[in-house]
Each structure stands twice: as C-alpha cells, then as structure tokens.
Amino acid sequence: MKQNRNSLYIFSITLVAAIGGLLFGYDTAVISGAEESLKVYLIDSLGLGSLAHGVTVSSALIGCIIGGLVSGYFATKLGRKQSLILAAILFIVSALGASYPEFLFFTKGEPTLSLLLAFNFYRIIGGIGVGLASAICPIYIGEIAPADIRGRLVSFNQFMIIFGMLVVYFVNWGIANGETLEWINDVGWRYMFASGAIPALLFAALLFLVPETPRYLAIQNQDQKALAILTKINGPSEAKSILDDIKQTITTNVSSEKLLAYGKLVIVVGILLSVFQQFVGINVALYYAPRIFESMGAAKDSSMLQTIIMGLVNVIFTVIAILTVDRLGRKPLLITGSIGMAIGMFGVASMAFSNIIGIGTLVFIIIYTASFMMSWGPICWVLISEIFPNKIRGRAVAIAVAAQWAANYFISSTYPVMMEYSGGLTYGFYGLMSVLSALFVWKFIPETKGRTLEQMENMWRKKQGASKSKKAI
Structure with missing residues (x-):
C-alpha cells in the first residue's frame, strides 16, 4: 500500500542510479569544449584533415554502440548493480586517460599518430561506459520503482542526462574563462576531460550503498533478498504480492x-x-x-x-x-x-x-x-x-x-x-x-x-x- 511505501529510500536509490544518466550527458557533451584544442594539438600538428577530426570528436559514439550491445550480457551475468559499477570504472578510466593520453607511453608536447589512437581508445572506453549506463540505468530504476510512479522515476534519469550536459557546458566555460587560448590548447582541455572523474568516483562509491534490483534477485532464485528489498520499498503487505507476481513470470532459466x-x-x-x-x-x-x-x-x-x-x-x-x-x-x-x-x-x-x-x-x-x-x-x-x-x-x-x-x-x-x-x-x-x-x-x-x-x-x-x-x- 502507498502509505507503507518508503518514498525517501526509493528516491535515494533512484538518485544514485540516475548519476549514471548525469555521466551519460557529461561524457558525451564534454568534447564540445575541447574539440578545437584537440584539433590544434592532435590533428593540425600531424597534418591530418577534417575526417580525422570528425572521427576523433565522434569516437565515443563507437564505444556507445559497443556498450549498448554488451549491456545485455553484463546485465544478465553480473546483475544490474555490478554492471553499473563497471560503467563507473570505465568512466573514471576514460576521464583520466583522455585528459592525459601520454600516460606511460608518450611524451607530452610531442603528438604522434599513436598518441591520437591512444586518445581515441580512451574516448571509446568512456563510450562503452555511456552505452552500459544508457541501457542499465533505466532498467535498474524501472525494476526498483513501484508501478504507479515508475514513469516519473525513469524520466528523472533523462533529466539527469540533460542536466549533465548543462553542467559540463558550465564546467568547460569555467575552465576556459579568462584564460589565454594558448593555455586552453595546452592544459585547459585536459582539465575538461579530467573533471568527469569527480562525478564518476562519486557514482562508483554510492553504488556500493544501493541494493540489486528485486526482479534480478528473483531471477537468480534469491527470493529472500528480493523480498527484503521489496518490503523496504513497498511495505510488507504489498511486497509478498509483488514477489509472487514476479515468480509467476519466471518459469525458465533467464x-x-x-x-x-x-x-x-x-x-x-x-x-x-x-x-x-x-x-x-x-x-x-x-x-x-x-x-x-x-x-x-x-x-x-x-x-x-x-x-x-x-x-x-x-x-x-x-x-x-x-x-x-x-x-x-x-x-x-x-x-x-x-x-x-x-x-x-x-x-x-x-x-x-x-x-x-x-x-x-x-x-x-x-x-x-x-x-x-x-x-x-x-x-x-x-x-x-x-x-x-x-x-x-x-x-x-x-x-x-x-x-x-x-x-x-x-x-x-x-x-x-x-x-x-x-x-x-x-x-x-x-x-x-x-x-x-x-x-x-x-x-x-x-x-x-x-x-x-x-x-x-x-x-x-x-x-x-x-x-x-x-x-x-
């Protein structure tokens, strides 16, 4: 019953999962502030043309397609929660790697074709994280949410995507504001990418505090854990009925x-x-x-x-x-x-x-x-x-x-x-x-x-x- 519903708990879980949506928006939009500097540092200096620039700017989308394709495997094998943790790790690696692609193997200030490939590799890694998050965040929220407010809660994930884009526009502007073009082309663009590691670390840490979804647990025959989470969300009277409905739809191995x-x-x-x-x-x-x-x-x-x-x-x-x-x-x-x-x-x-x-x-x-x-x-x-x-x-x-x-x-x-x-x-x-x-x-x-x-x-x-x-x- 609605009066037994733990609204604060539901919103807290949704908010944590929706940080994945914020990172989705943040990671896909961060390139907008850095692309001109990347063109100067990695494209023009190597004598490459607009095709290489276009591929570099959009390389994260390749990762997004890959992440979307493999999301089903990870969501089924690892579970919804563990898959989101994996996405958070990929976001962190991408943010730090794209900000300093010279790490270990290259020298700063000496652009090479291999360095360009390394940068694109890190952006693809981030794209895989975006692809995972874009698929699994709505699944997670949808499987946690009570039916009568599910649309509102899943829609909140889209709000966080748009909000993430808006945030990174202001972050990029704040980094570049008042600085010389030379500084932005040398250092500023690195700060833009690195800034994404902060919300990604927060996302990874908070995910350890939220449960796996009750529907995934029921699929894995962990009925007592599923019931405990459903009880905390919906109250004891409704939880058992929901679990019975879930179990009736699970007659074969997923x-x-x-x-x-x-x-x-x-x-x-x-x-x-x-x-x-x-x-x-x-x-x-x-x-x-x-x-x-x-x-x-x-x-x-x-x-x-x-x-x-x-x-x-x-x-x-x-x-x-x-x-x-x-x-x-x-x-x-x-x-x-x-x-x-x-x-x-x-x-x-x-x-x-x-x-x-x-x-x-x-x-x-x-x-x-x-x-x-x-x-x-x-x-x-x-x-x-x-x-x-x-x-x-x-x-x-x-x-x-x-x-x-x-x-x-x-x-x-x-x-x-x-x-x-x-x-x-x-x-x-x-x-x-x-x-x-x-x-x-x-x-x-x-x-x-x-x-x-x-x-x-x-x-x-x-x-x-x-x-x-x-x-x-």
Missing part, C-alpha cells in the same frame, strides 16, 4: 529463454522506438546548435547564448514530462511531442527554403526541442525499461540501445552532408520523421501507465498466443 519467446513485435517495437528517437533529428539540434545559430547569422557569443537558452528550455520541459508521465500516460505525451516536433522542424524548413534568418527560426527550434524533451526524450527510455518481459529484458534493452546509438551516429554524421545539399530538405526530413513517429506510437505502442512489469509481460504473452492462433487458422 539465460535459456529465447529472445523471440514473446514474439517479434516486442523486439521490433523496442528497436523502432530507439530509431525514431534519433531519426527526428534531436542530436543534430544538440550537437550542432551553435553552428546552426551561426549559420542563421548569429555572432559566436550570441550563438552560445542561444544554445544556453535552448539548454534551459530542455531542462524545464523534461521536468514537465517527469510531472505528467504517470498522470497523462506515455502515448498521449509521445503523440503530442511528435506533433510539436513536426511543427518546429517544418517551420525551420520553411524558413530555410525562404532564406529567412531571424528570431522566428530560434522560436521554431525551441518549439521542436521543448516538444522532444517533454515526450520522446524521457519517455522513450521509460518504455524501453518497461515493455520487455523480465526474462529477456537485459538482452532486449541491449538491442534497442545499440540501435539507438547506431541511429544517433548515422543521423549526426549525415547532417553536414545533407545541409550542403539543402537545409530546407534536411529539416523537412526530420519533420517527416516526427510525423511518422506519431503514427508509429498510435498504431503499435501499448499504454503502460500504472501497469506492473509483470502485467506488461502477460500482455505480450497473450499477443504472441493470439498471433499463433491466427497462423494456425
């Missing part, structure tokens, strides 16, 4: 359960959720925001200010999603967000076709990002954490998250080429994807508001049974 045991649809839905979240173009808006605003005629300082405004809007509308997801439901927010994104992107496209530069473009971009942050940003992660059945959740989430990072890489890397061809068509494409995302949600996404994870599993089992019956007929 590692021997086939991935398609509940049908292809649930896997396809998870993959398409992830792909649409990226194909609507959000990371173009996040990664290239200053460049977009500069291309519209804004000065450098003004473009950075507009980026900060956009960042604050992102935080505000993510909070709106957190406050409404368990009240309004997942589907209404996703469809509303898709419509808002379509309006924003078609608006930007029309202004690009008309060659109109002005405040209107900023307004349309803010409409677009605000719509994403109140819908697809957090709620995609909520659904990924809750739609998959217990026995295949780790592996299924791994596939969905790997698809998401691959789509991220594809959309981010094709943006400059598409813009060279036509800015209007580029933004029009993202608008079209927003429309298709709304249709996809309306047709295929089940409403999960208030349902337990076990109820979701039974729903997919029934759908699979109905599908087999149709085929037999």
Whole structure:
C-alpha cells in the first residue's frame, strides 16, 4: 500500500542510479569544449584533415554502440548493480586517460599518430561506459520503482542526462574563462576531460550503498533478498504480492529463454522506438546548435547564448514530462511531442527554403526541442525499461540501445552532408520523421501507465498466443 511505501529510500536509490544518466550527458557533451584544442594539438600538428577530426570528436559514439550491445550480457551475468559499477570504472578510466593520453607511453608536447589512437581508445572506453549506463540505468530504476510512479522515476534519469550536459557546458566555460587560448590548447582541455572523474568516483562509491534490483534477485532464485528489498520499498503487505507476481513470470532459466519467446513485435517495437528517437533529428539540434545559430547569422557569443537558452528550455520541459508521465500516460505525451516536433522542424524548413534568418527560426527550434524533451526524450527510455518481459529484458534493452546509438551516429554524421545539399530538405526530413513517429506510437505502442512489469509481460504473452492462433487458422 502507498502509505507503507518508503518514498525517501526509493528516491535515494533512484538518485544514485540516475548519476549514471548525469555521466551519460557529461561524457558525451564534454568534447564540445575541447574539440578545437584537440584539433590544434592532435590533428593540425600531424597534418591530418577534417575526417580525422570528425572521427576523433565522434569516437565515443563507437564505444556507445559497443556498450549498448554488451549491456545485455553484463546485465544478465553480473546483475544490474555490478554492471553499473563497471560503467563507473570505465568512466573514471576514460576521464583520466583522455585528459592525459601520454600516460606511460608518450611524451607530452610531442603528438604522434599513436598518441591520437591512444586518445581515441580512451574516448571509446568512456563510450562503452555511456552505452552500459544508457541501457542499465533505466532498467535498474524501472525494476526498483513501484508501478504507479515508475514513469516519473525513469524520466528523472533523462533529466539527469540533460542536466549533465548543462553542467559540463558550465564546467568547460569555467575552465576556459579568462584564460589565454594558448593555455586552453595546452592544459585547459585536459582539465575538461579530467573533471568527469569527480562525478564518476562519486557514482562508483554510492553504488556500493544501493541494493540489486528485486526482479534480478528473483531471477537468480534469491527470493529472500528480493523480498527484503521489496518490503523496504513497498511495505510488507504489498511486497509478498509483488514477489509472487514476479515468480509467476519466471518459469525458465533467464539465460535459456529465447529472445523471440514473446514474439517479434516486442523486439521490433523496442528497436523502432530507439530509431525514431534519433531519426527526428534531436542530436543534430544538440550537437550542432551553435553552428546552426551561426549559420542563421548569429555572432559566436550570441550563438552560445542561444544554445544556453535552448539548454534551459530542455531542462524545464523534461521536468514537465517527469510531472505528467504517470498522470497523462506515455502515448498521449509521445503523440503530442511528435506533433510539436513536426511543427518546429517544418517551420525551420520553411524558413530555410525562404532564406529567412531571424528570431522566428530560434522560436521554431525551441518549439521542436521543448516538444522532444517533454515526450520522446524521457519517455522513450521509460518504455524501453518497461515493455520487455523480465526474462529477456537485459538482452532486449541491449538491442534497442545499440540501435539507438547506431541511429544517433548515422543521423549526426549525415547532417553536414545533407545541409550542403539543402537545409530546407534536411529539416523537412526530420519533420517527416516526427510525423511518422506519431503514427508509429498510435498504431503499435501499448499504454503502460500504472501497469506492473509483470502485467506488461502477460500482455505480450497473450499477443504472441493470439498471433499463433491466427497462423494456425
């Protein structure tokens, strides 16, 4: 019962797990302040071109794809908690290694191709940590959270991702503020990367204070431990009922359960959720925001200010999603967000076709990002954490998250080429994807508001049974 719920304990566990989300945002955005210095130190000095620069800036994404792919294995074999500890260790290694890639094998101030490869290696290590965290943090929170507030708690992880990006923008600015360009190119960029070790160490330390998820413990036949945690979260009267529901869905060994045991649809839905979240173009808006605003005629300082405004809007509308997801439901927010994104992107496209530069473009971009942050940003992660059945959740989430990072890489890397061809068509494409995302949600996404994870599993089992019956007929 709700009156027996330990809300402080639930929030404390969620907050610790969501630090993984903060590191997700921190690690992916820290490169924004350091990329020009890296270009001077490791690219220009070696006589390499824009391709090497682009690969170096985006190398962490390669690690993200790898981390997403292996997250299912680690979540199943090590458990959710131990996998997050592994991610924290990778964050620490990456932060320190990227800040001083010369460690042991190279001489500072003497850039070589091998040093460039070493730097990219450390960034890929961090990317693997991001891939693990991006998959396992929502799983952990989803498996800990009571059904009626699960959406809110998993959405908090997205808030921490956006907050982590905002924090690192200010950290980078604080490090560079008042310093000479020579100092930034020599030392400042190292401090930017090294700063990530501080929240990573905090994350690793706090993880030792939180429990493993009760659903994973039940899968491992550690029922008494699972019951103890469920009791601490939900109270004794509800804990036994929840554990009974969990045990009813676990009839086979989790590692021997086939991935398609509940049908292809649930896997396809998870993959398409992830792909649409990226194909609507959000990371173009996040990664290239200053460049977009500069291309519209804004000065450098003004473009950075507009980026900060956009960042604050992102935080505000993510909070709106957190406050409404368990009240309004997942589907209404996703469809509303898709419509808002379509309006924003078609608006930007029309202004690009008309060659109109002005405040209107900023307004349309803010409409677009605000719509994403109140819908697809957090709620995609909520659904990924809750739609998959217990026995295949780790592996299924791994596939969905790997698809998401691959789509991220594809959309981010094709943006400059598409813009060279036509800015209007580029933004029009993202608008079209927003429309298709709304249709996809309306047709295929089940409403999960208030349902337990076990109820979701039974729903997919029934759908699979109905599908087999149709085929037999």
